[in-house]
Structure formats: C-alpha cells, structure tokens
Amino acid sequence: MFDITKIARPNILTLEPYRCARDDFQEGVLLDANENTYGPSFNCSKDLNRYPDPHLVPLKQRLCDFRNGERATDQPLKPSNICLSVGSDGGIDMLIRCFVKPSVEKVLVCPPTYPMYDTCCSVNDVEMVEEPLDLENFQIRPKAILRRLSEDHSIKLVFITSPGNPTGTKIKEELIMEVIEGVERMSWNGLIVVDEAYIDFCPEGSSFAVFVNKHKNLVVLQTFSKSFALAGIRLGISYSADEVSNLLNIARDPYSTNRETATAAMGATSKKAIDLMKLKCRKVNEQKKIVLERLKGIKGVRNIGGMDGNFILIQILNDEGEPDGKRAYEIYWKMATERKVVVRYRGGEMGCEGCLRVTIGRSEENERLVGELKELVSGPRSQKCREGEPF
Ligand SMILES: Cc1ncc(COP(=O)(O)O)c(C=O)c1O
DSSP states (O other): OHHHHHHSHHHHHOOOOOOOGGTTOOOSSSSSSOOOTOSSSSSSSSGGSOOOOSOHHHHHHHHHHHHHHSSSSSSSSOOOGEEEEHHHHHHHHHHHHHHHHHTTTTTEEOOOOTTTHHHHHHTTTTTEOOOBBBBBTTBBHHHHHHHHHHTTTTTTEEEEEOOOOTTTTOOOOHHHHHHHHHTSSSOOOOOOEEETTTGGSSSSTTOOOOTTOOTTTTEEEEEESSTTTOOOOOOEEEOOOOHHHHHHHHSSSOOOHHHHHHHHHHHSSSSSHHHHHHHHHHHHHHHHHHHHHHHSSSSTTOOOOOOOSSEEEEEOOTTTTBBBBBHHHHHHHHHHSOOOOOEOOOOSSOOTTEEEEEEEOOHHHHHHHHHHHHHHSSSOOOSSSSSTTTO
C-alpha cells in the first residue's frame, strides 16, 4: 500500500521548502535576491540578470492541458502534479536522491535499457538490480517484477522504459497496469517510474501521465528532447501524485529551469506548436517505415526492435545469419570514420548482440545512411577488427 512516509528518504521528508522574497513579491524595486541590476555586458535578453520563476505554473498548466486533452480521466492532471528537471536525466537523478537510501536501498531496471539509470545509481551509491525484458519481444515480465518486489522490500524504484531504448518497443499498457495494480495489492512500498521519453512517436493518448492521480505509486517521466526537438534546452518533466511531486519540488534546485529554457518551452507548448510537433512526429514515423523497407533489401542486416520511437535497432548478421558483434562494431566504426555517418553501437546490451541503434533523420540523411550501410555490409571485412576496439 502506498505510504509516502515509508517511501521517501527521512531527510527529504523533513526538508523545509526553500523560500525567497520573490515567492511573495514580484513587483517594485527588486533588491531582494542579490541580482546585478546593472545588467549583463553583452547584447542579450534583458531579463537574464534576474533569477527565473521557480514555479512556472503557466508552463505546467499547458503541459497538463496537452496530456489531459489526449486522454480524458476522472482525475485529470494539474500543475501541482509536475516537477521540472534538467532533462529527464535530471528527473531520474532526483527520484533516486529523494527515494532511495544510498548503500541501503535499490533500484530495479529491465534491460536492455537506458544506461543512465545505471550511471545515476552509481553516482548516488545505490545498487541497481535487473529483471530483464522478455528478449523475444522486448516487453516487461510483470510477474517476475512483482515476485522480485515481494521478495526484496529494499527496492524503492522500478524503471520501465516505454517505448524502450534501445529496443524501440512500447510496453503494452496491460503489462504496465499489471505491475502498477499488482504493487497496490502488495505490502511493497515504492514507485513505478514509466520513462516515456519517446511517447509522442506512439499513437496519440498512449501516455500514462494522466493516471498519476489515480495510481499514487506511479511516476511518469517525459522530456522536451525528442518529440519537441529541444534537446538543447535541457528540460524534463515528471508527473506524479501531489504527495510525490511536492517532495520532488522541495528537493529540487528552485532555479534549475532557466529563463531561456522556460521561454522556449512556452513557445513549444502553444496549441499551434504542439500540432506542428505532432505532424513532425508523423513525418519521422513515415521515414522510419521507409528506412526499414530499404534495409530489408540489404543482406546481413535485420531489424530486431520495435517501431515506437524515433530510432530503430538493427542487427548485423554473419554469412550464417547469426548476430555478428565484431562485424557490427567494425561497421559502426567505419560508418563514423570513413563515411561520416554516426550511429550508436549497442551490441554490449543484453539481448542486443551485433546491434546498432539508428536514429531516424531527415529523408536525405536516411538515404545516406542506407546507402553507406549497404556498401559497408556487402564490402570486405577487416581482419583486425575486435568488438569494442577501434582498429
Ligand atoms: C529512455 C530515455 N530516458 C531519458 C532520456 C534522457 O533525456 P533528456 O535528459 O534529454 O531529457 C533519454 C535520452 O536519450 C532516453 O532515451
């Protein structure tokens, strides 16, 4: 049963929110925050000498309207459900810092998955345990996850990546629900975090964000880096029940969403900009199909992942049709150095032997990718090549 006092770290539960005079007064001669009223010494936006708004309620309202509009529920999202972070990487780190005691408690992930969970666990001195995806279809295995949680109450967070990275496979709703509803019936106390970095490449209404008020142990992470094409502004969003989001907001650096980022995010969340964003996601999806069709014509390459992100996972095969890690690494390396097309080698991940992850680009970039890949795959092999090493 959900009990925030048993989930959060005691030091976070007792944390006093950071308050400043600007929370109460935003107008007049502002000499409260040790800003420099002489202004910056180069030509830039005139407000940059001022600290940004720590609450950003209008932006949060737009995000709520967007997600509520996609999927109606009887407990719709409101701004207090949101905590903004420096990218969703920042959200991952914040969740671990708030809810997992270093060197005592654990995080569960489902490999193959996004490597940043591991990095954040290491930085926070938190053990990461694994309950792999079903490697036949890259779906989670709810029963195995629930069994693990019932056996190990020191696990505090479960990361489910949907669509998965590097798999490109959206996790079926009923499987995520099985985990969420399963933990509600158990004595396990923790949070199920659904990382939806790529959700807008899926059919509209696929996000779980609108369920956070109903399922209090659910947290949904999203980002401006993918569908909104704003990786440079570093803005992540977490949606959670008020009990959880209040704590995250108390623990966060109050000014971590800077003025430029907030302005860009407001621009990106107008009705018109969201419509255009969706149109561009559809274009990416069309290109994804074209790339996959073209790759089918190349012997020694096959797609093994899903079609739900803005990338695909391809496997390089040997003459016997088996995954070939060395060859994949060679091709990755030569693509980047000789052909100047950079893809990501993912062959070291569980269930991804010989795999490359390829982002879907613009039509001309994709043409280039397919052409260069075709030439390299059908060309001679390097004798020197060893997986994981440049040659
Ligand atoms: C699954 C997943 N989650 C989170 C992120 C982090 O996104 P950002 O920190 O740019 O918001 C990524 C980035 O590639 C990702 O693939």
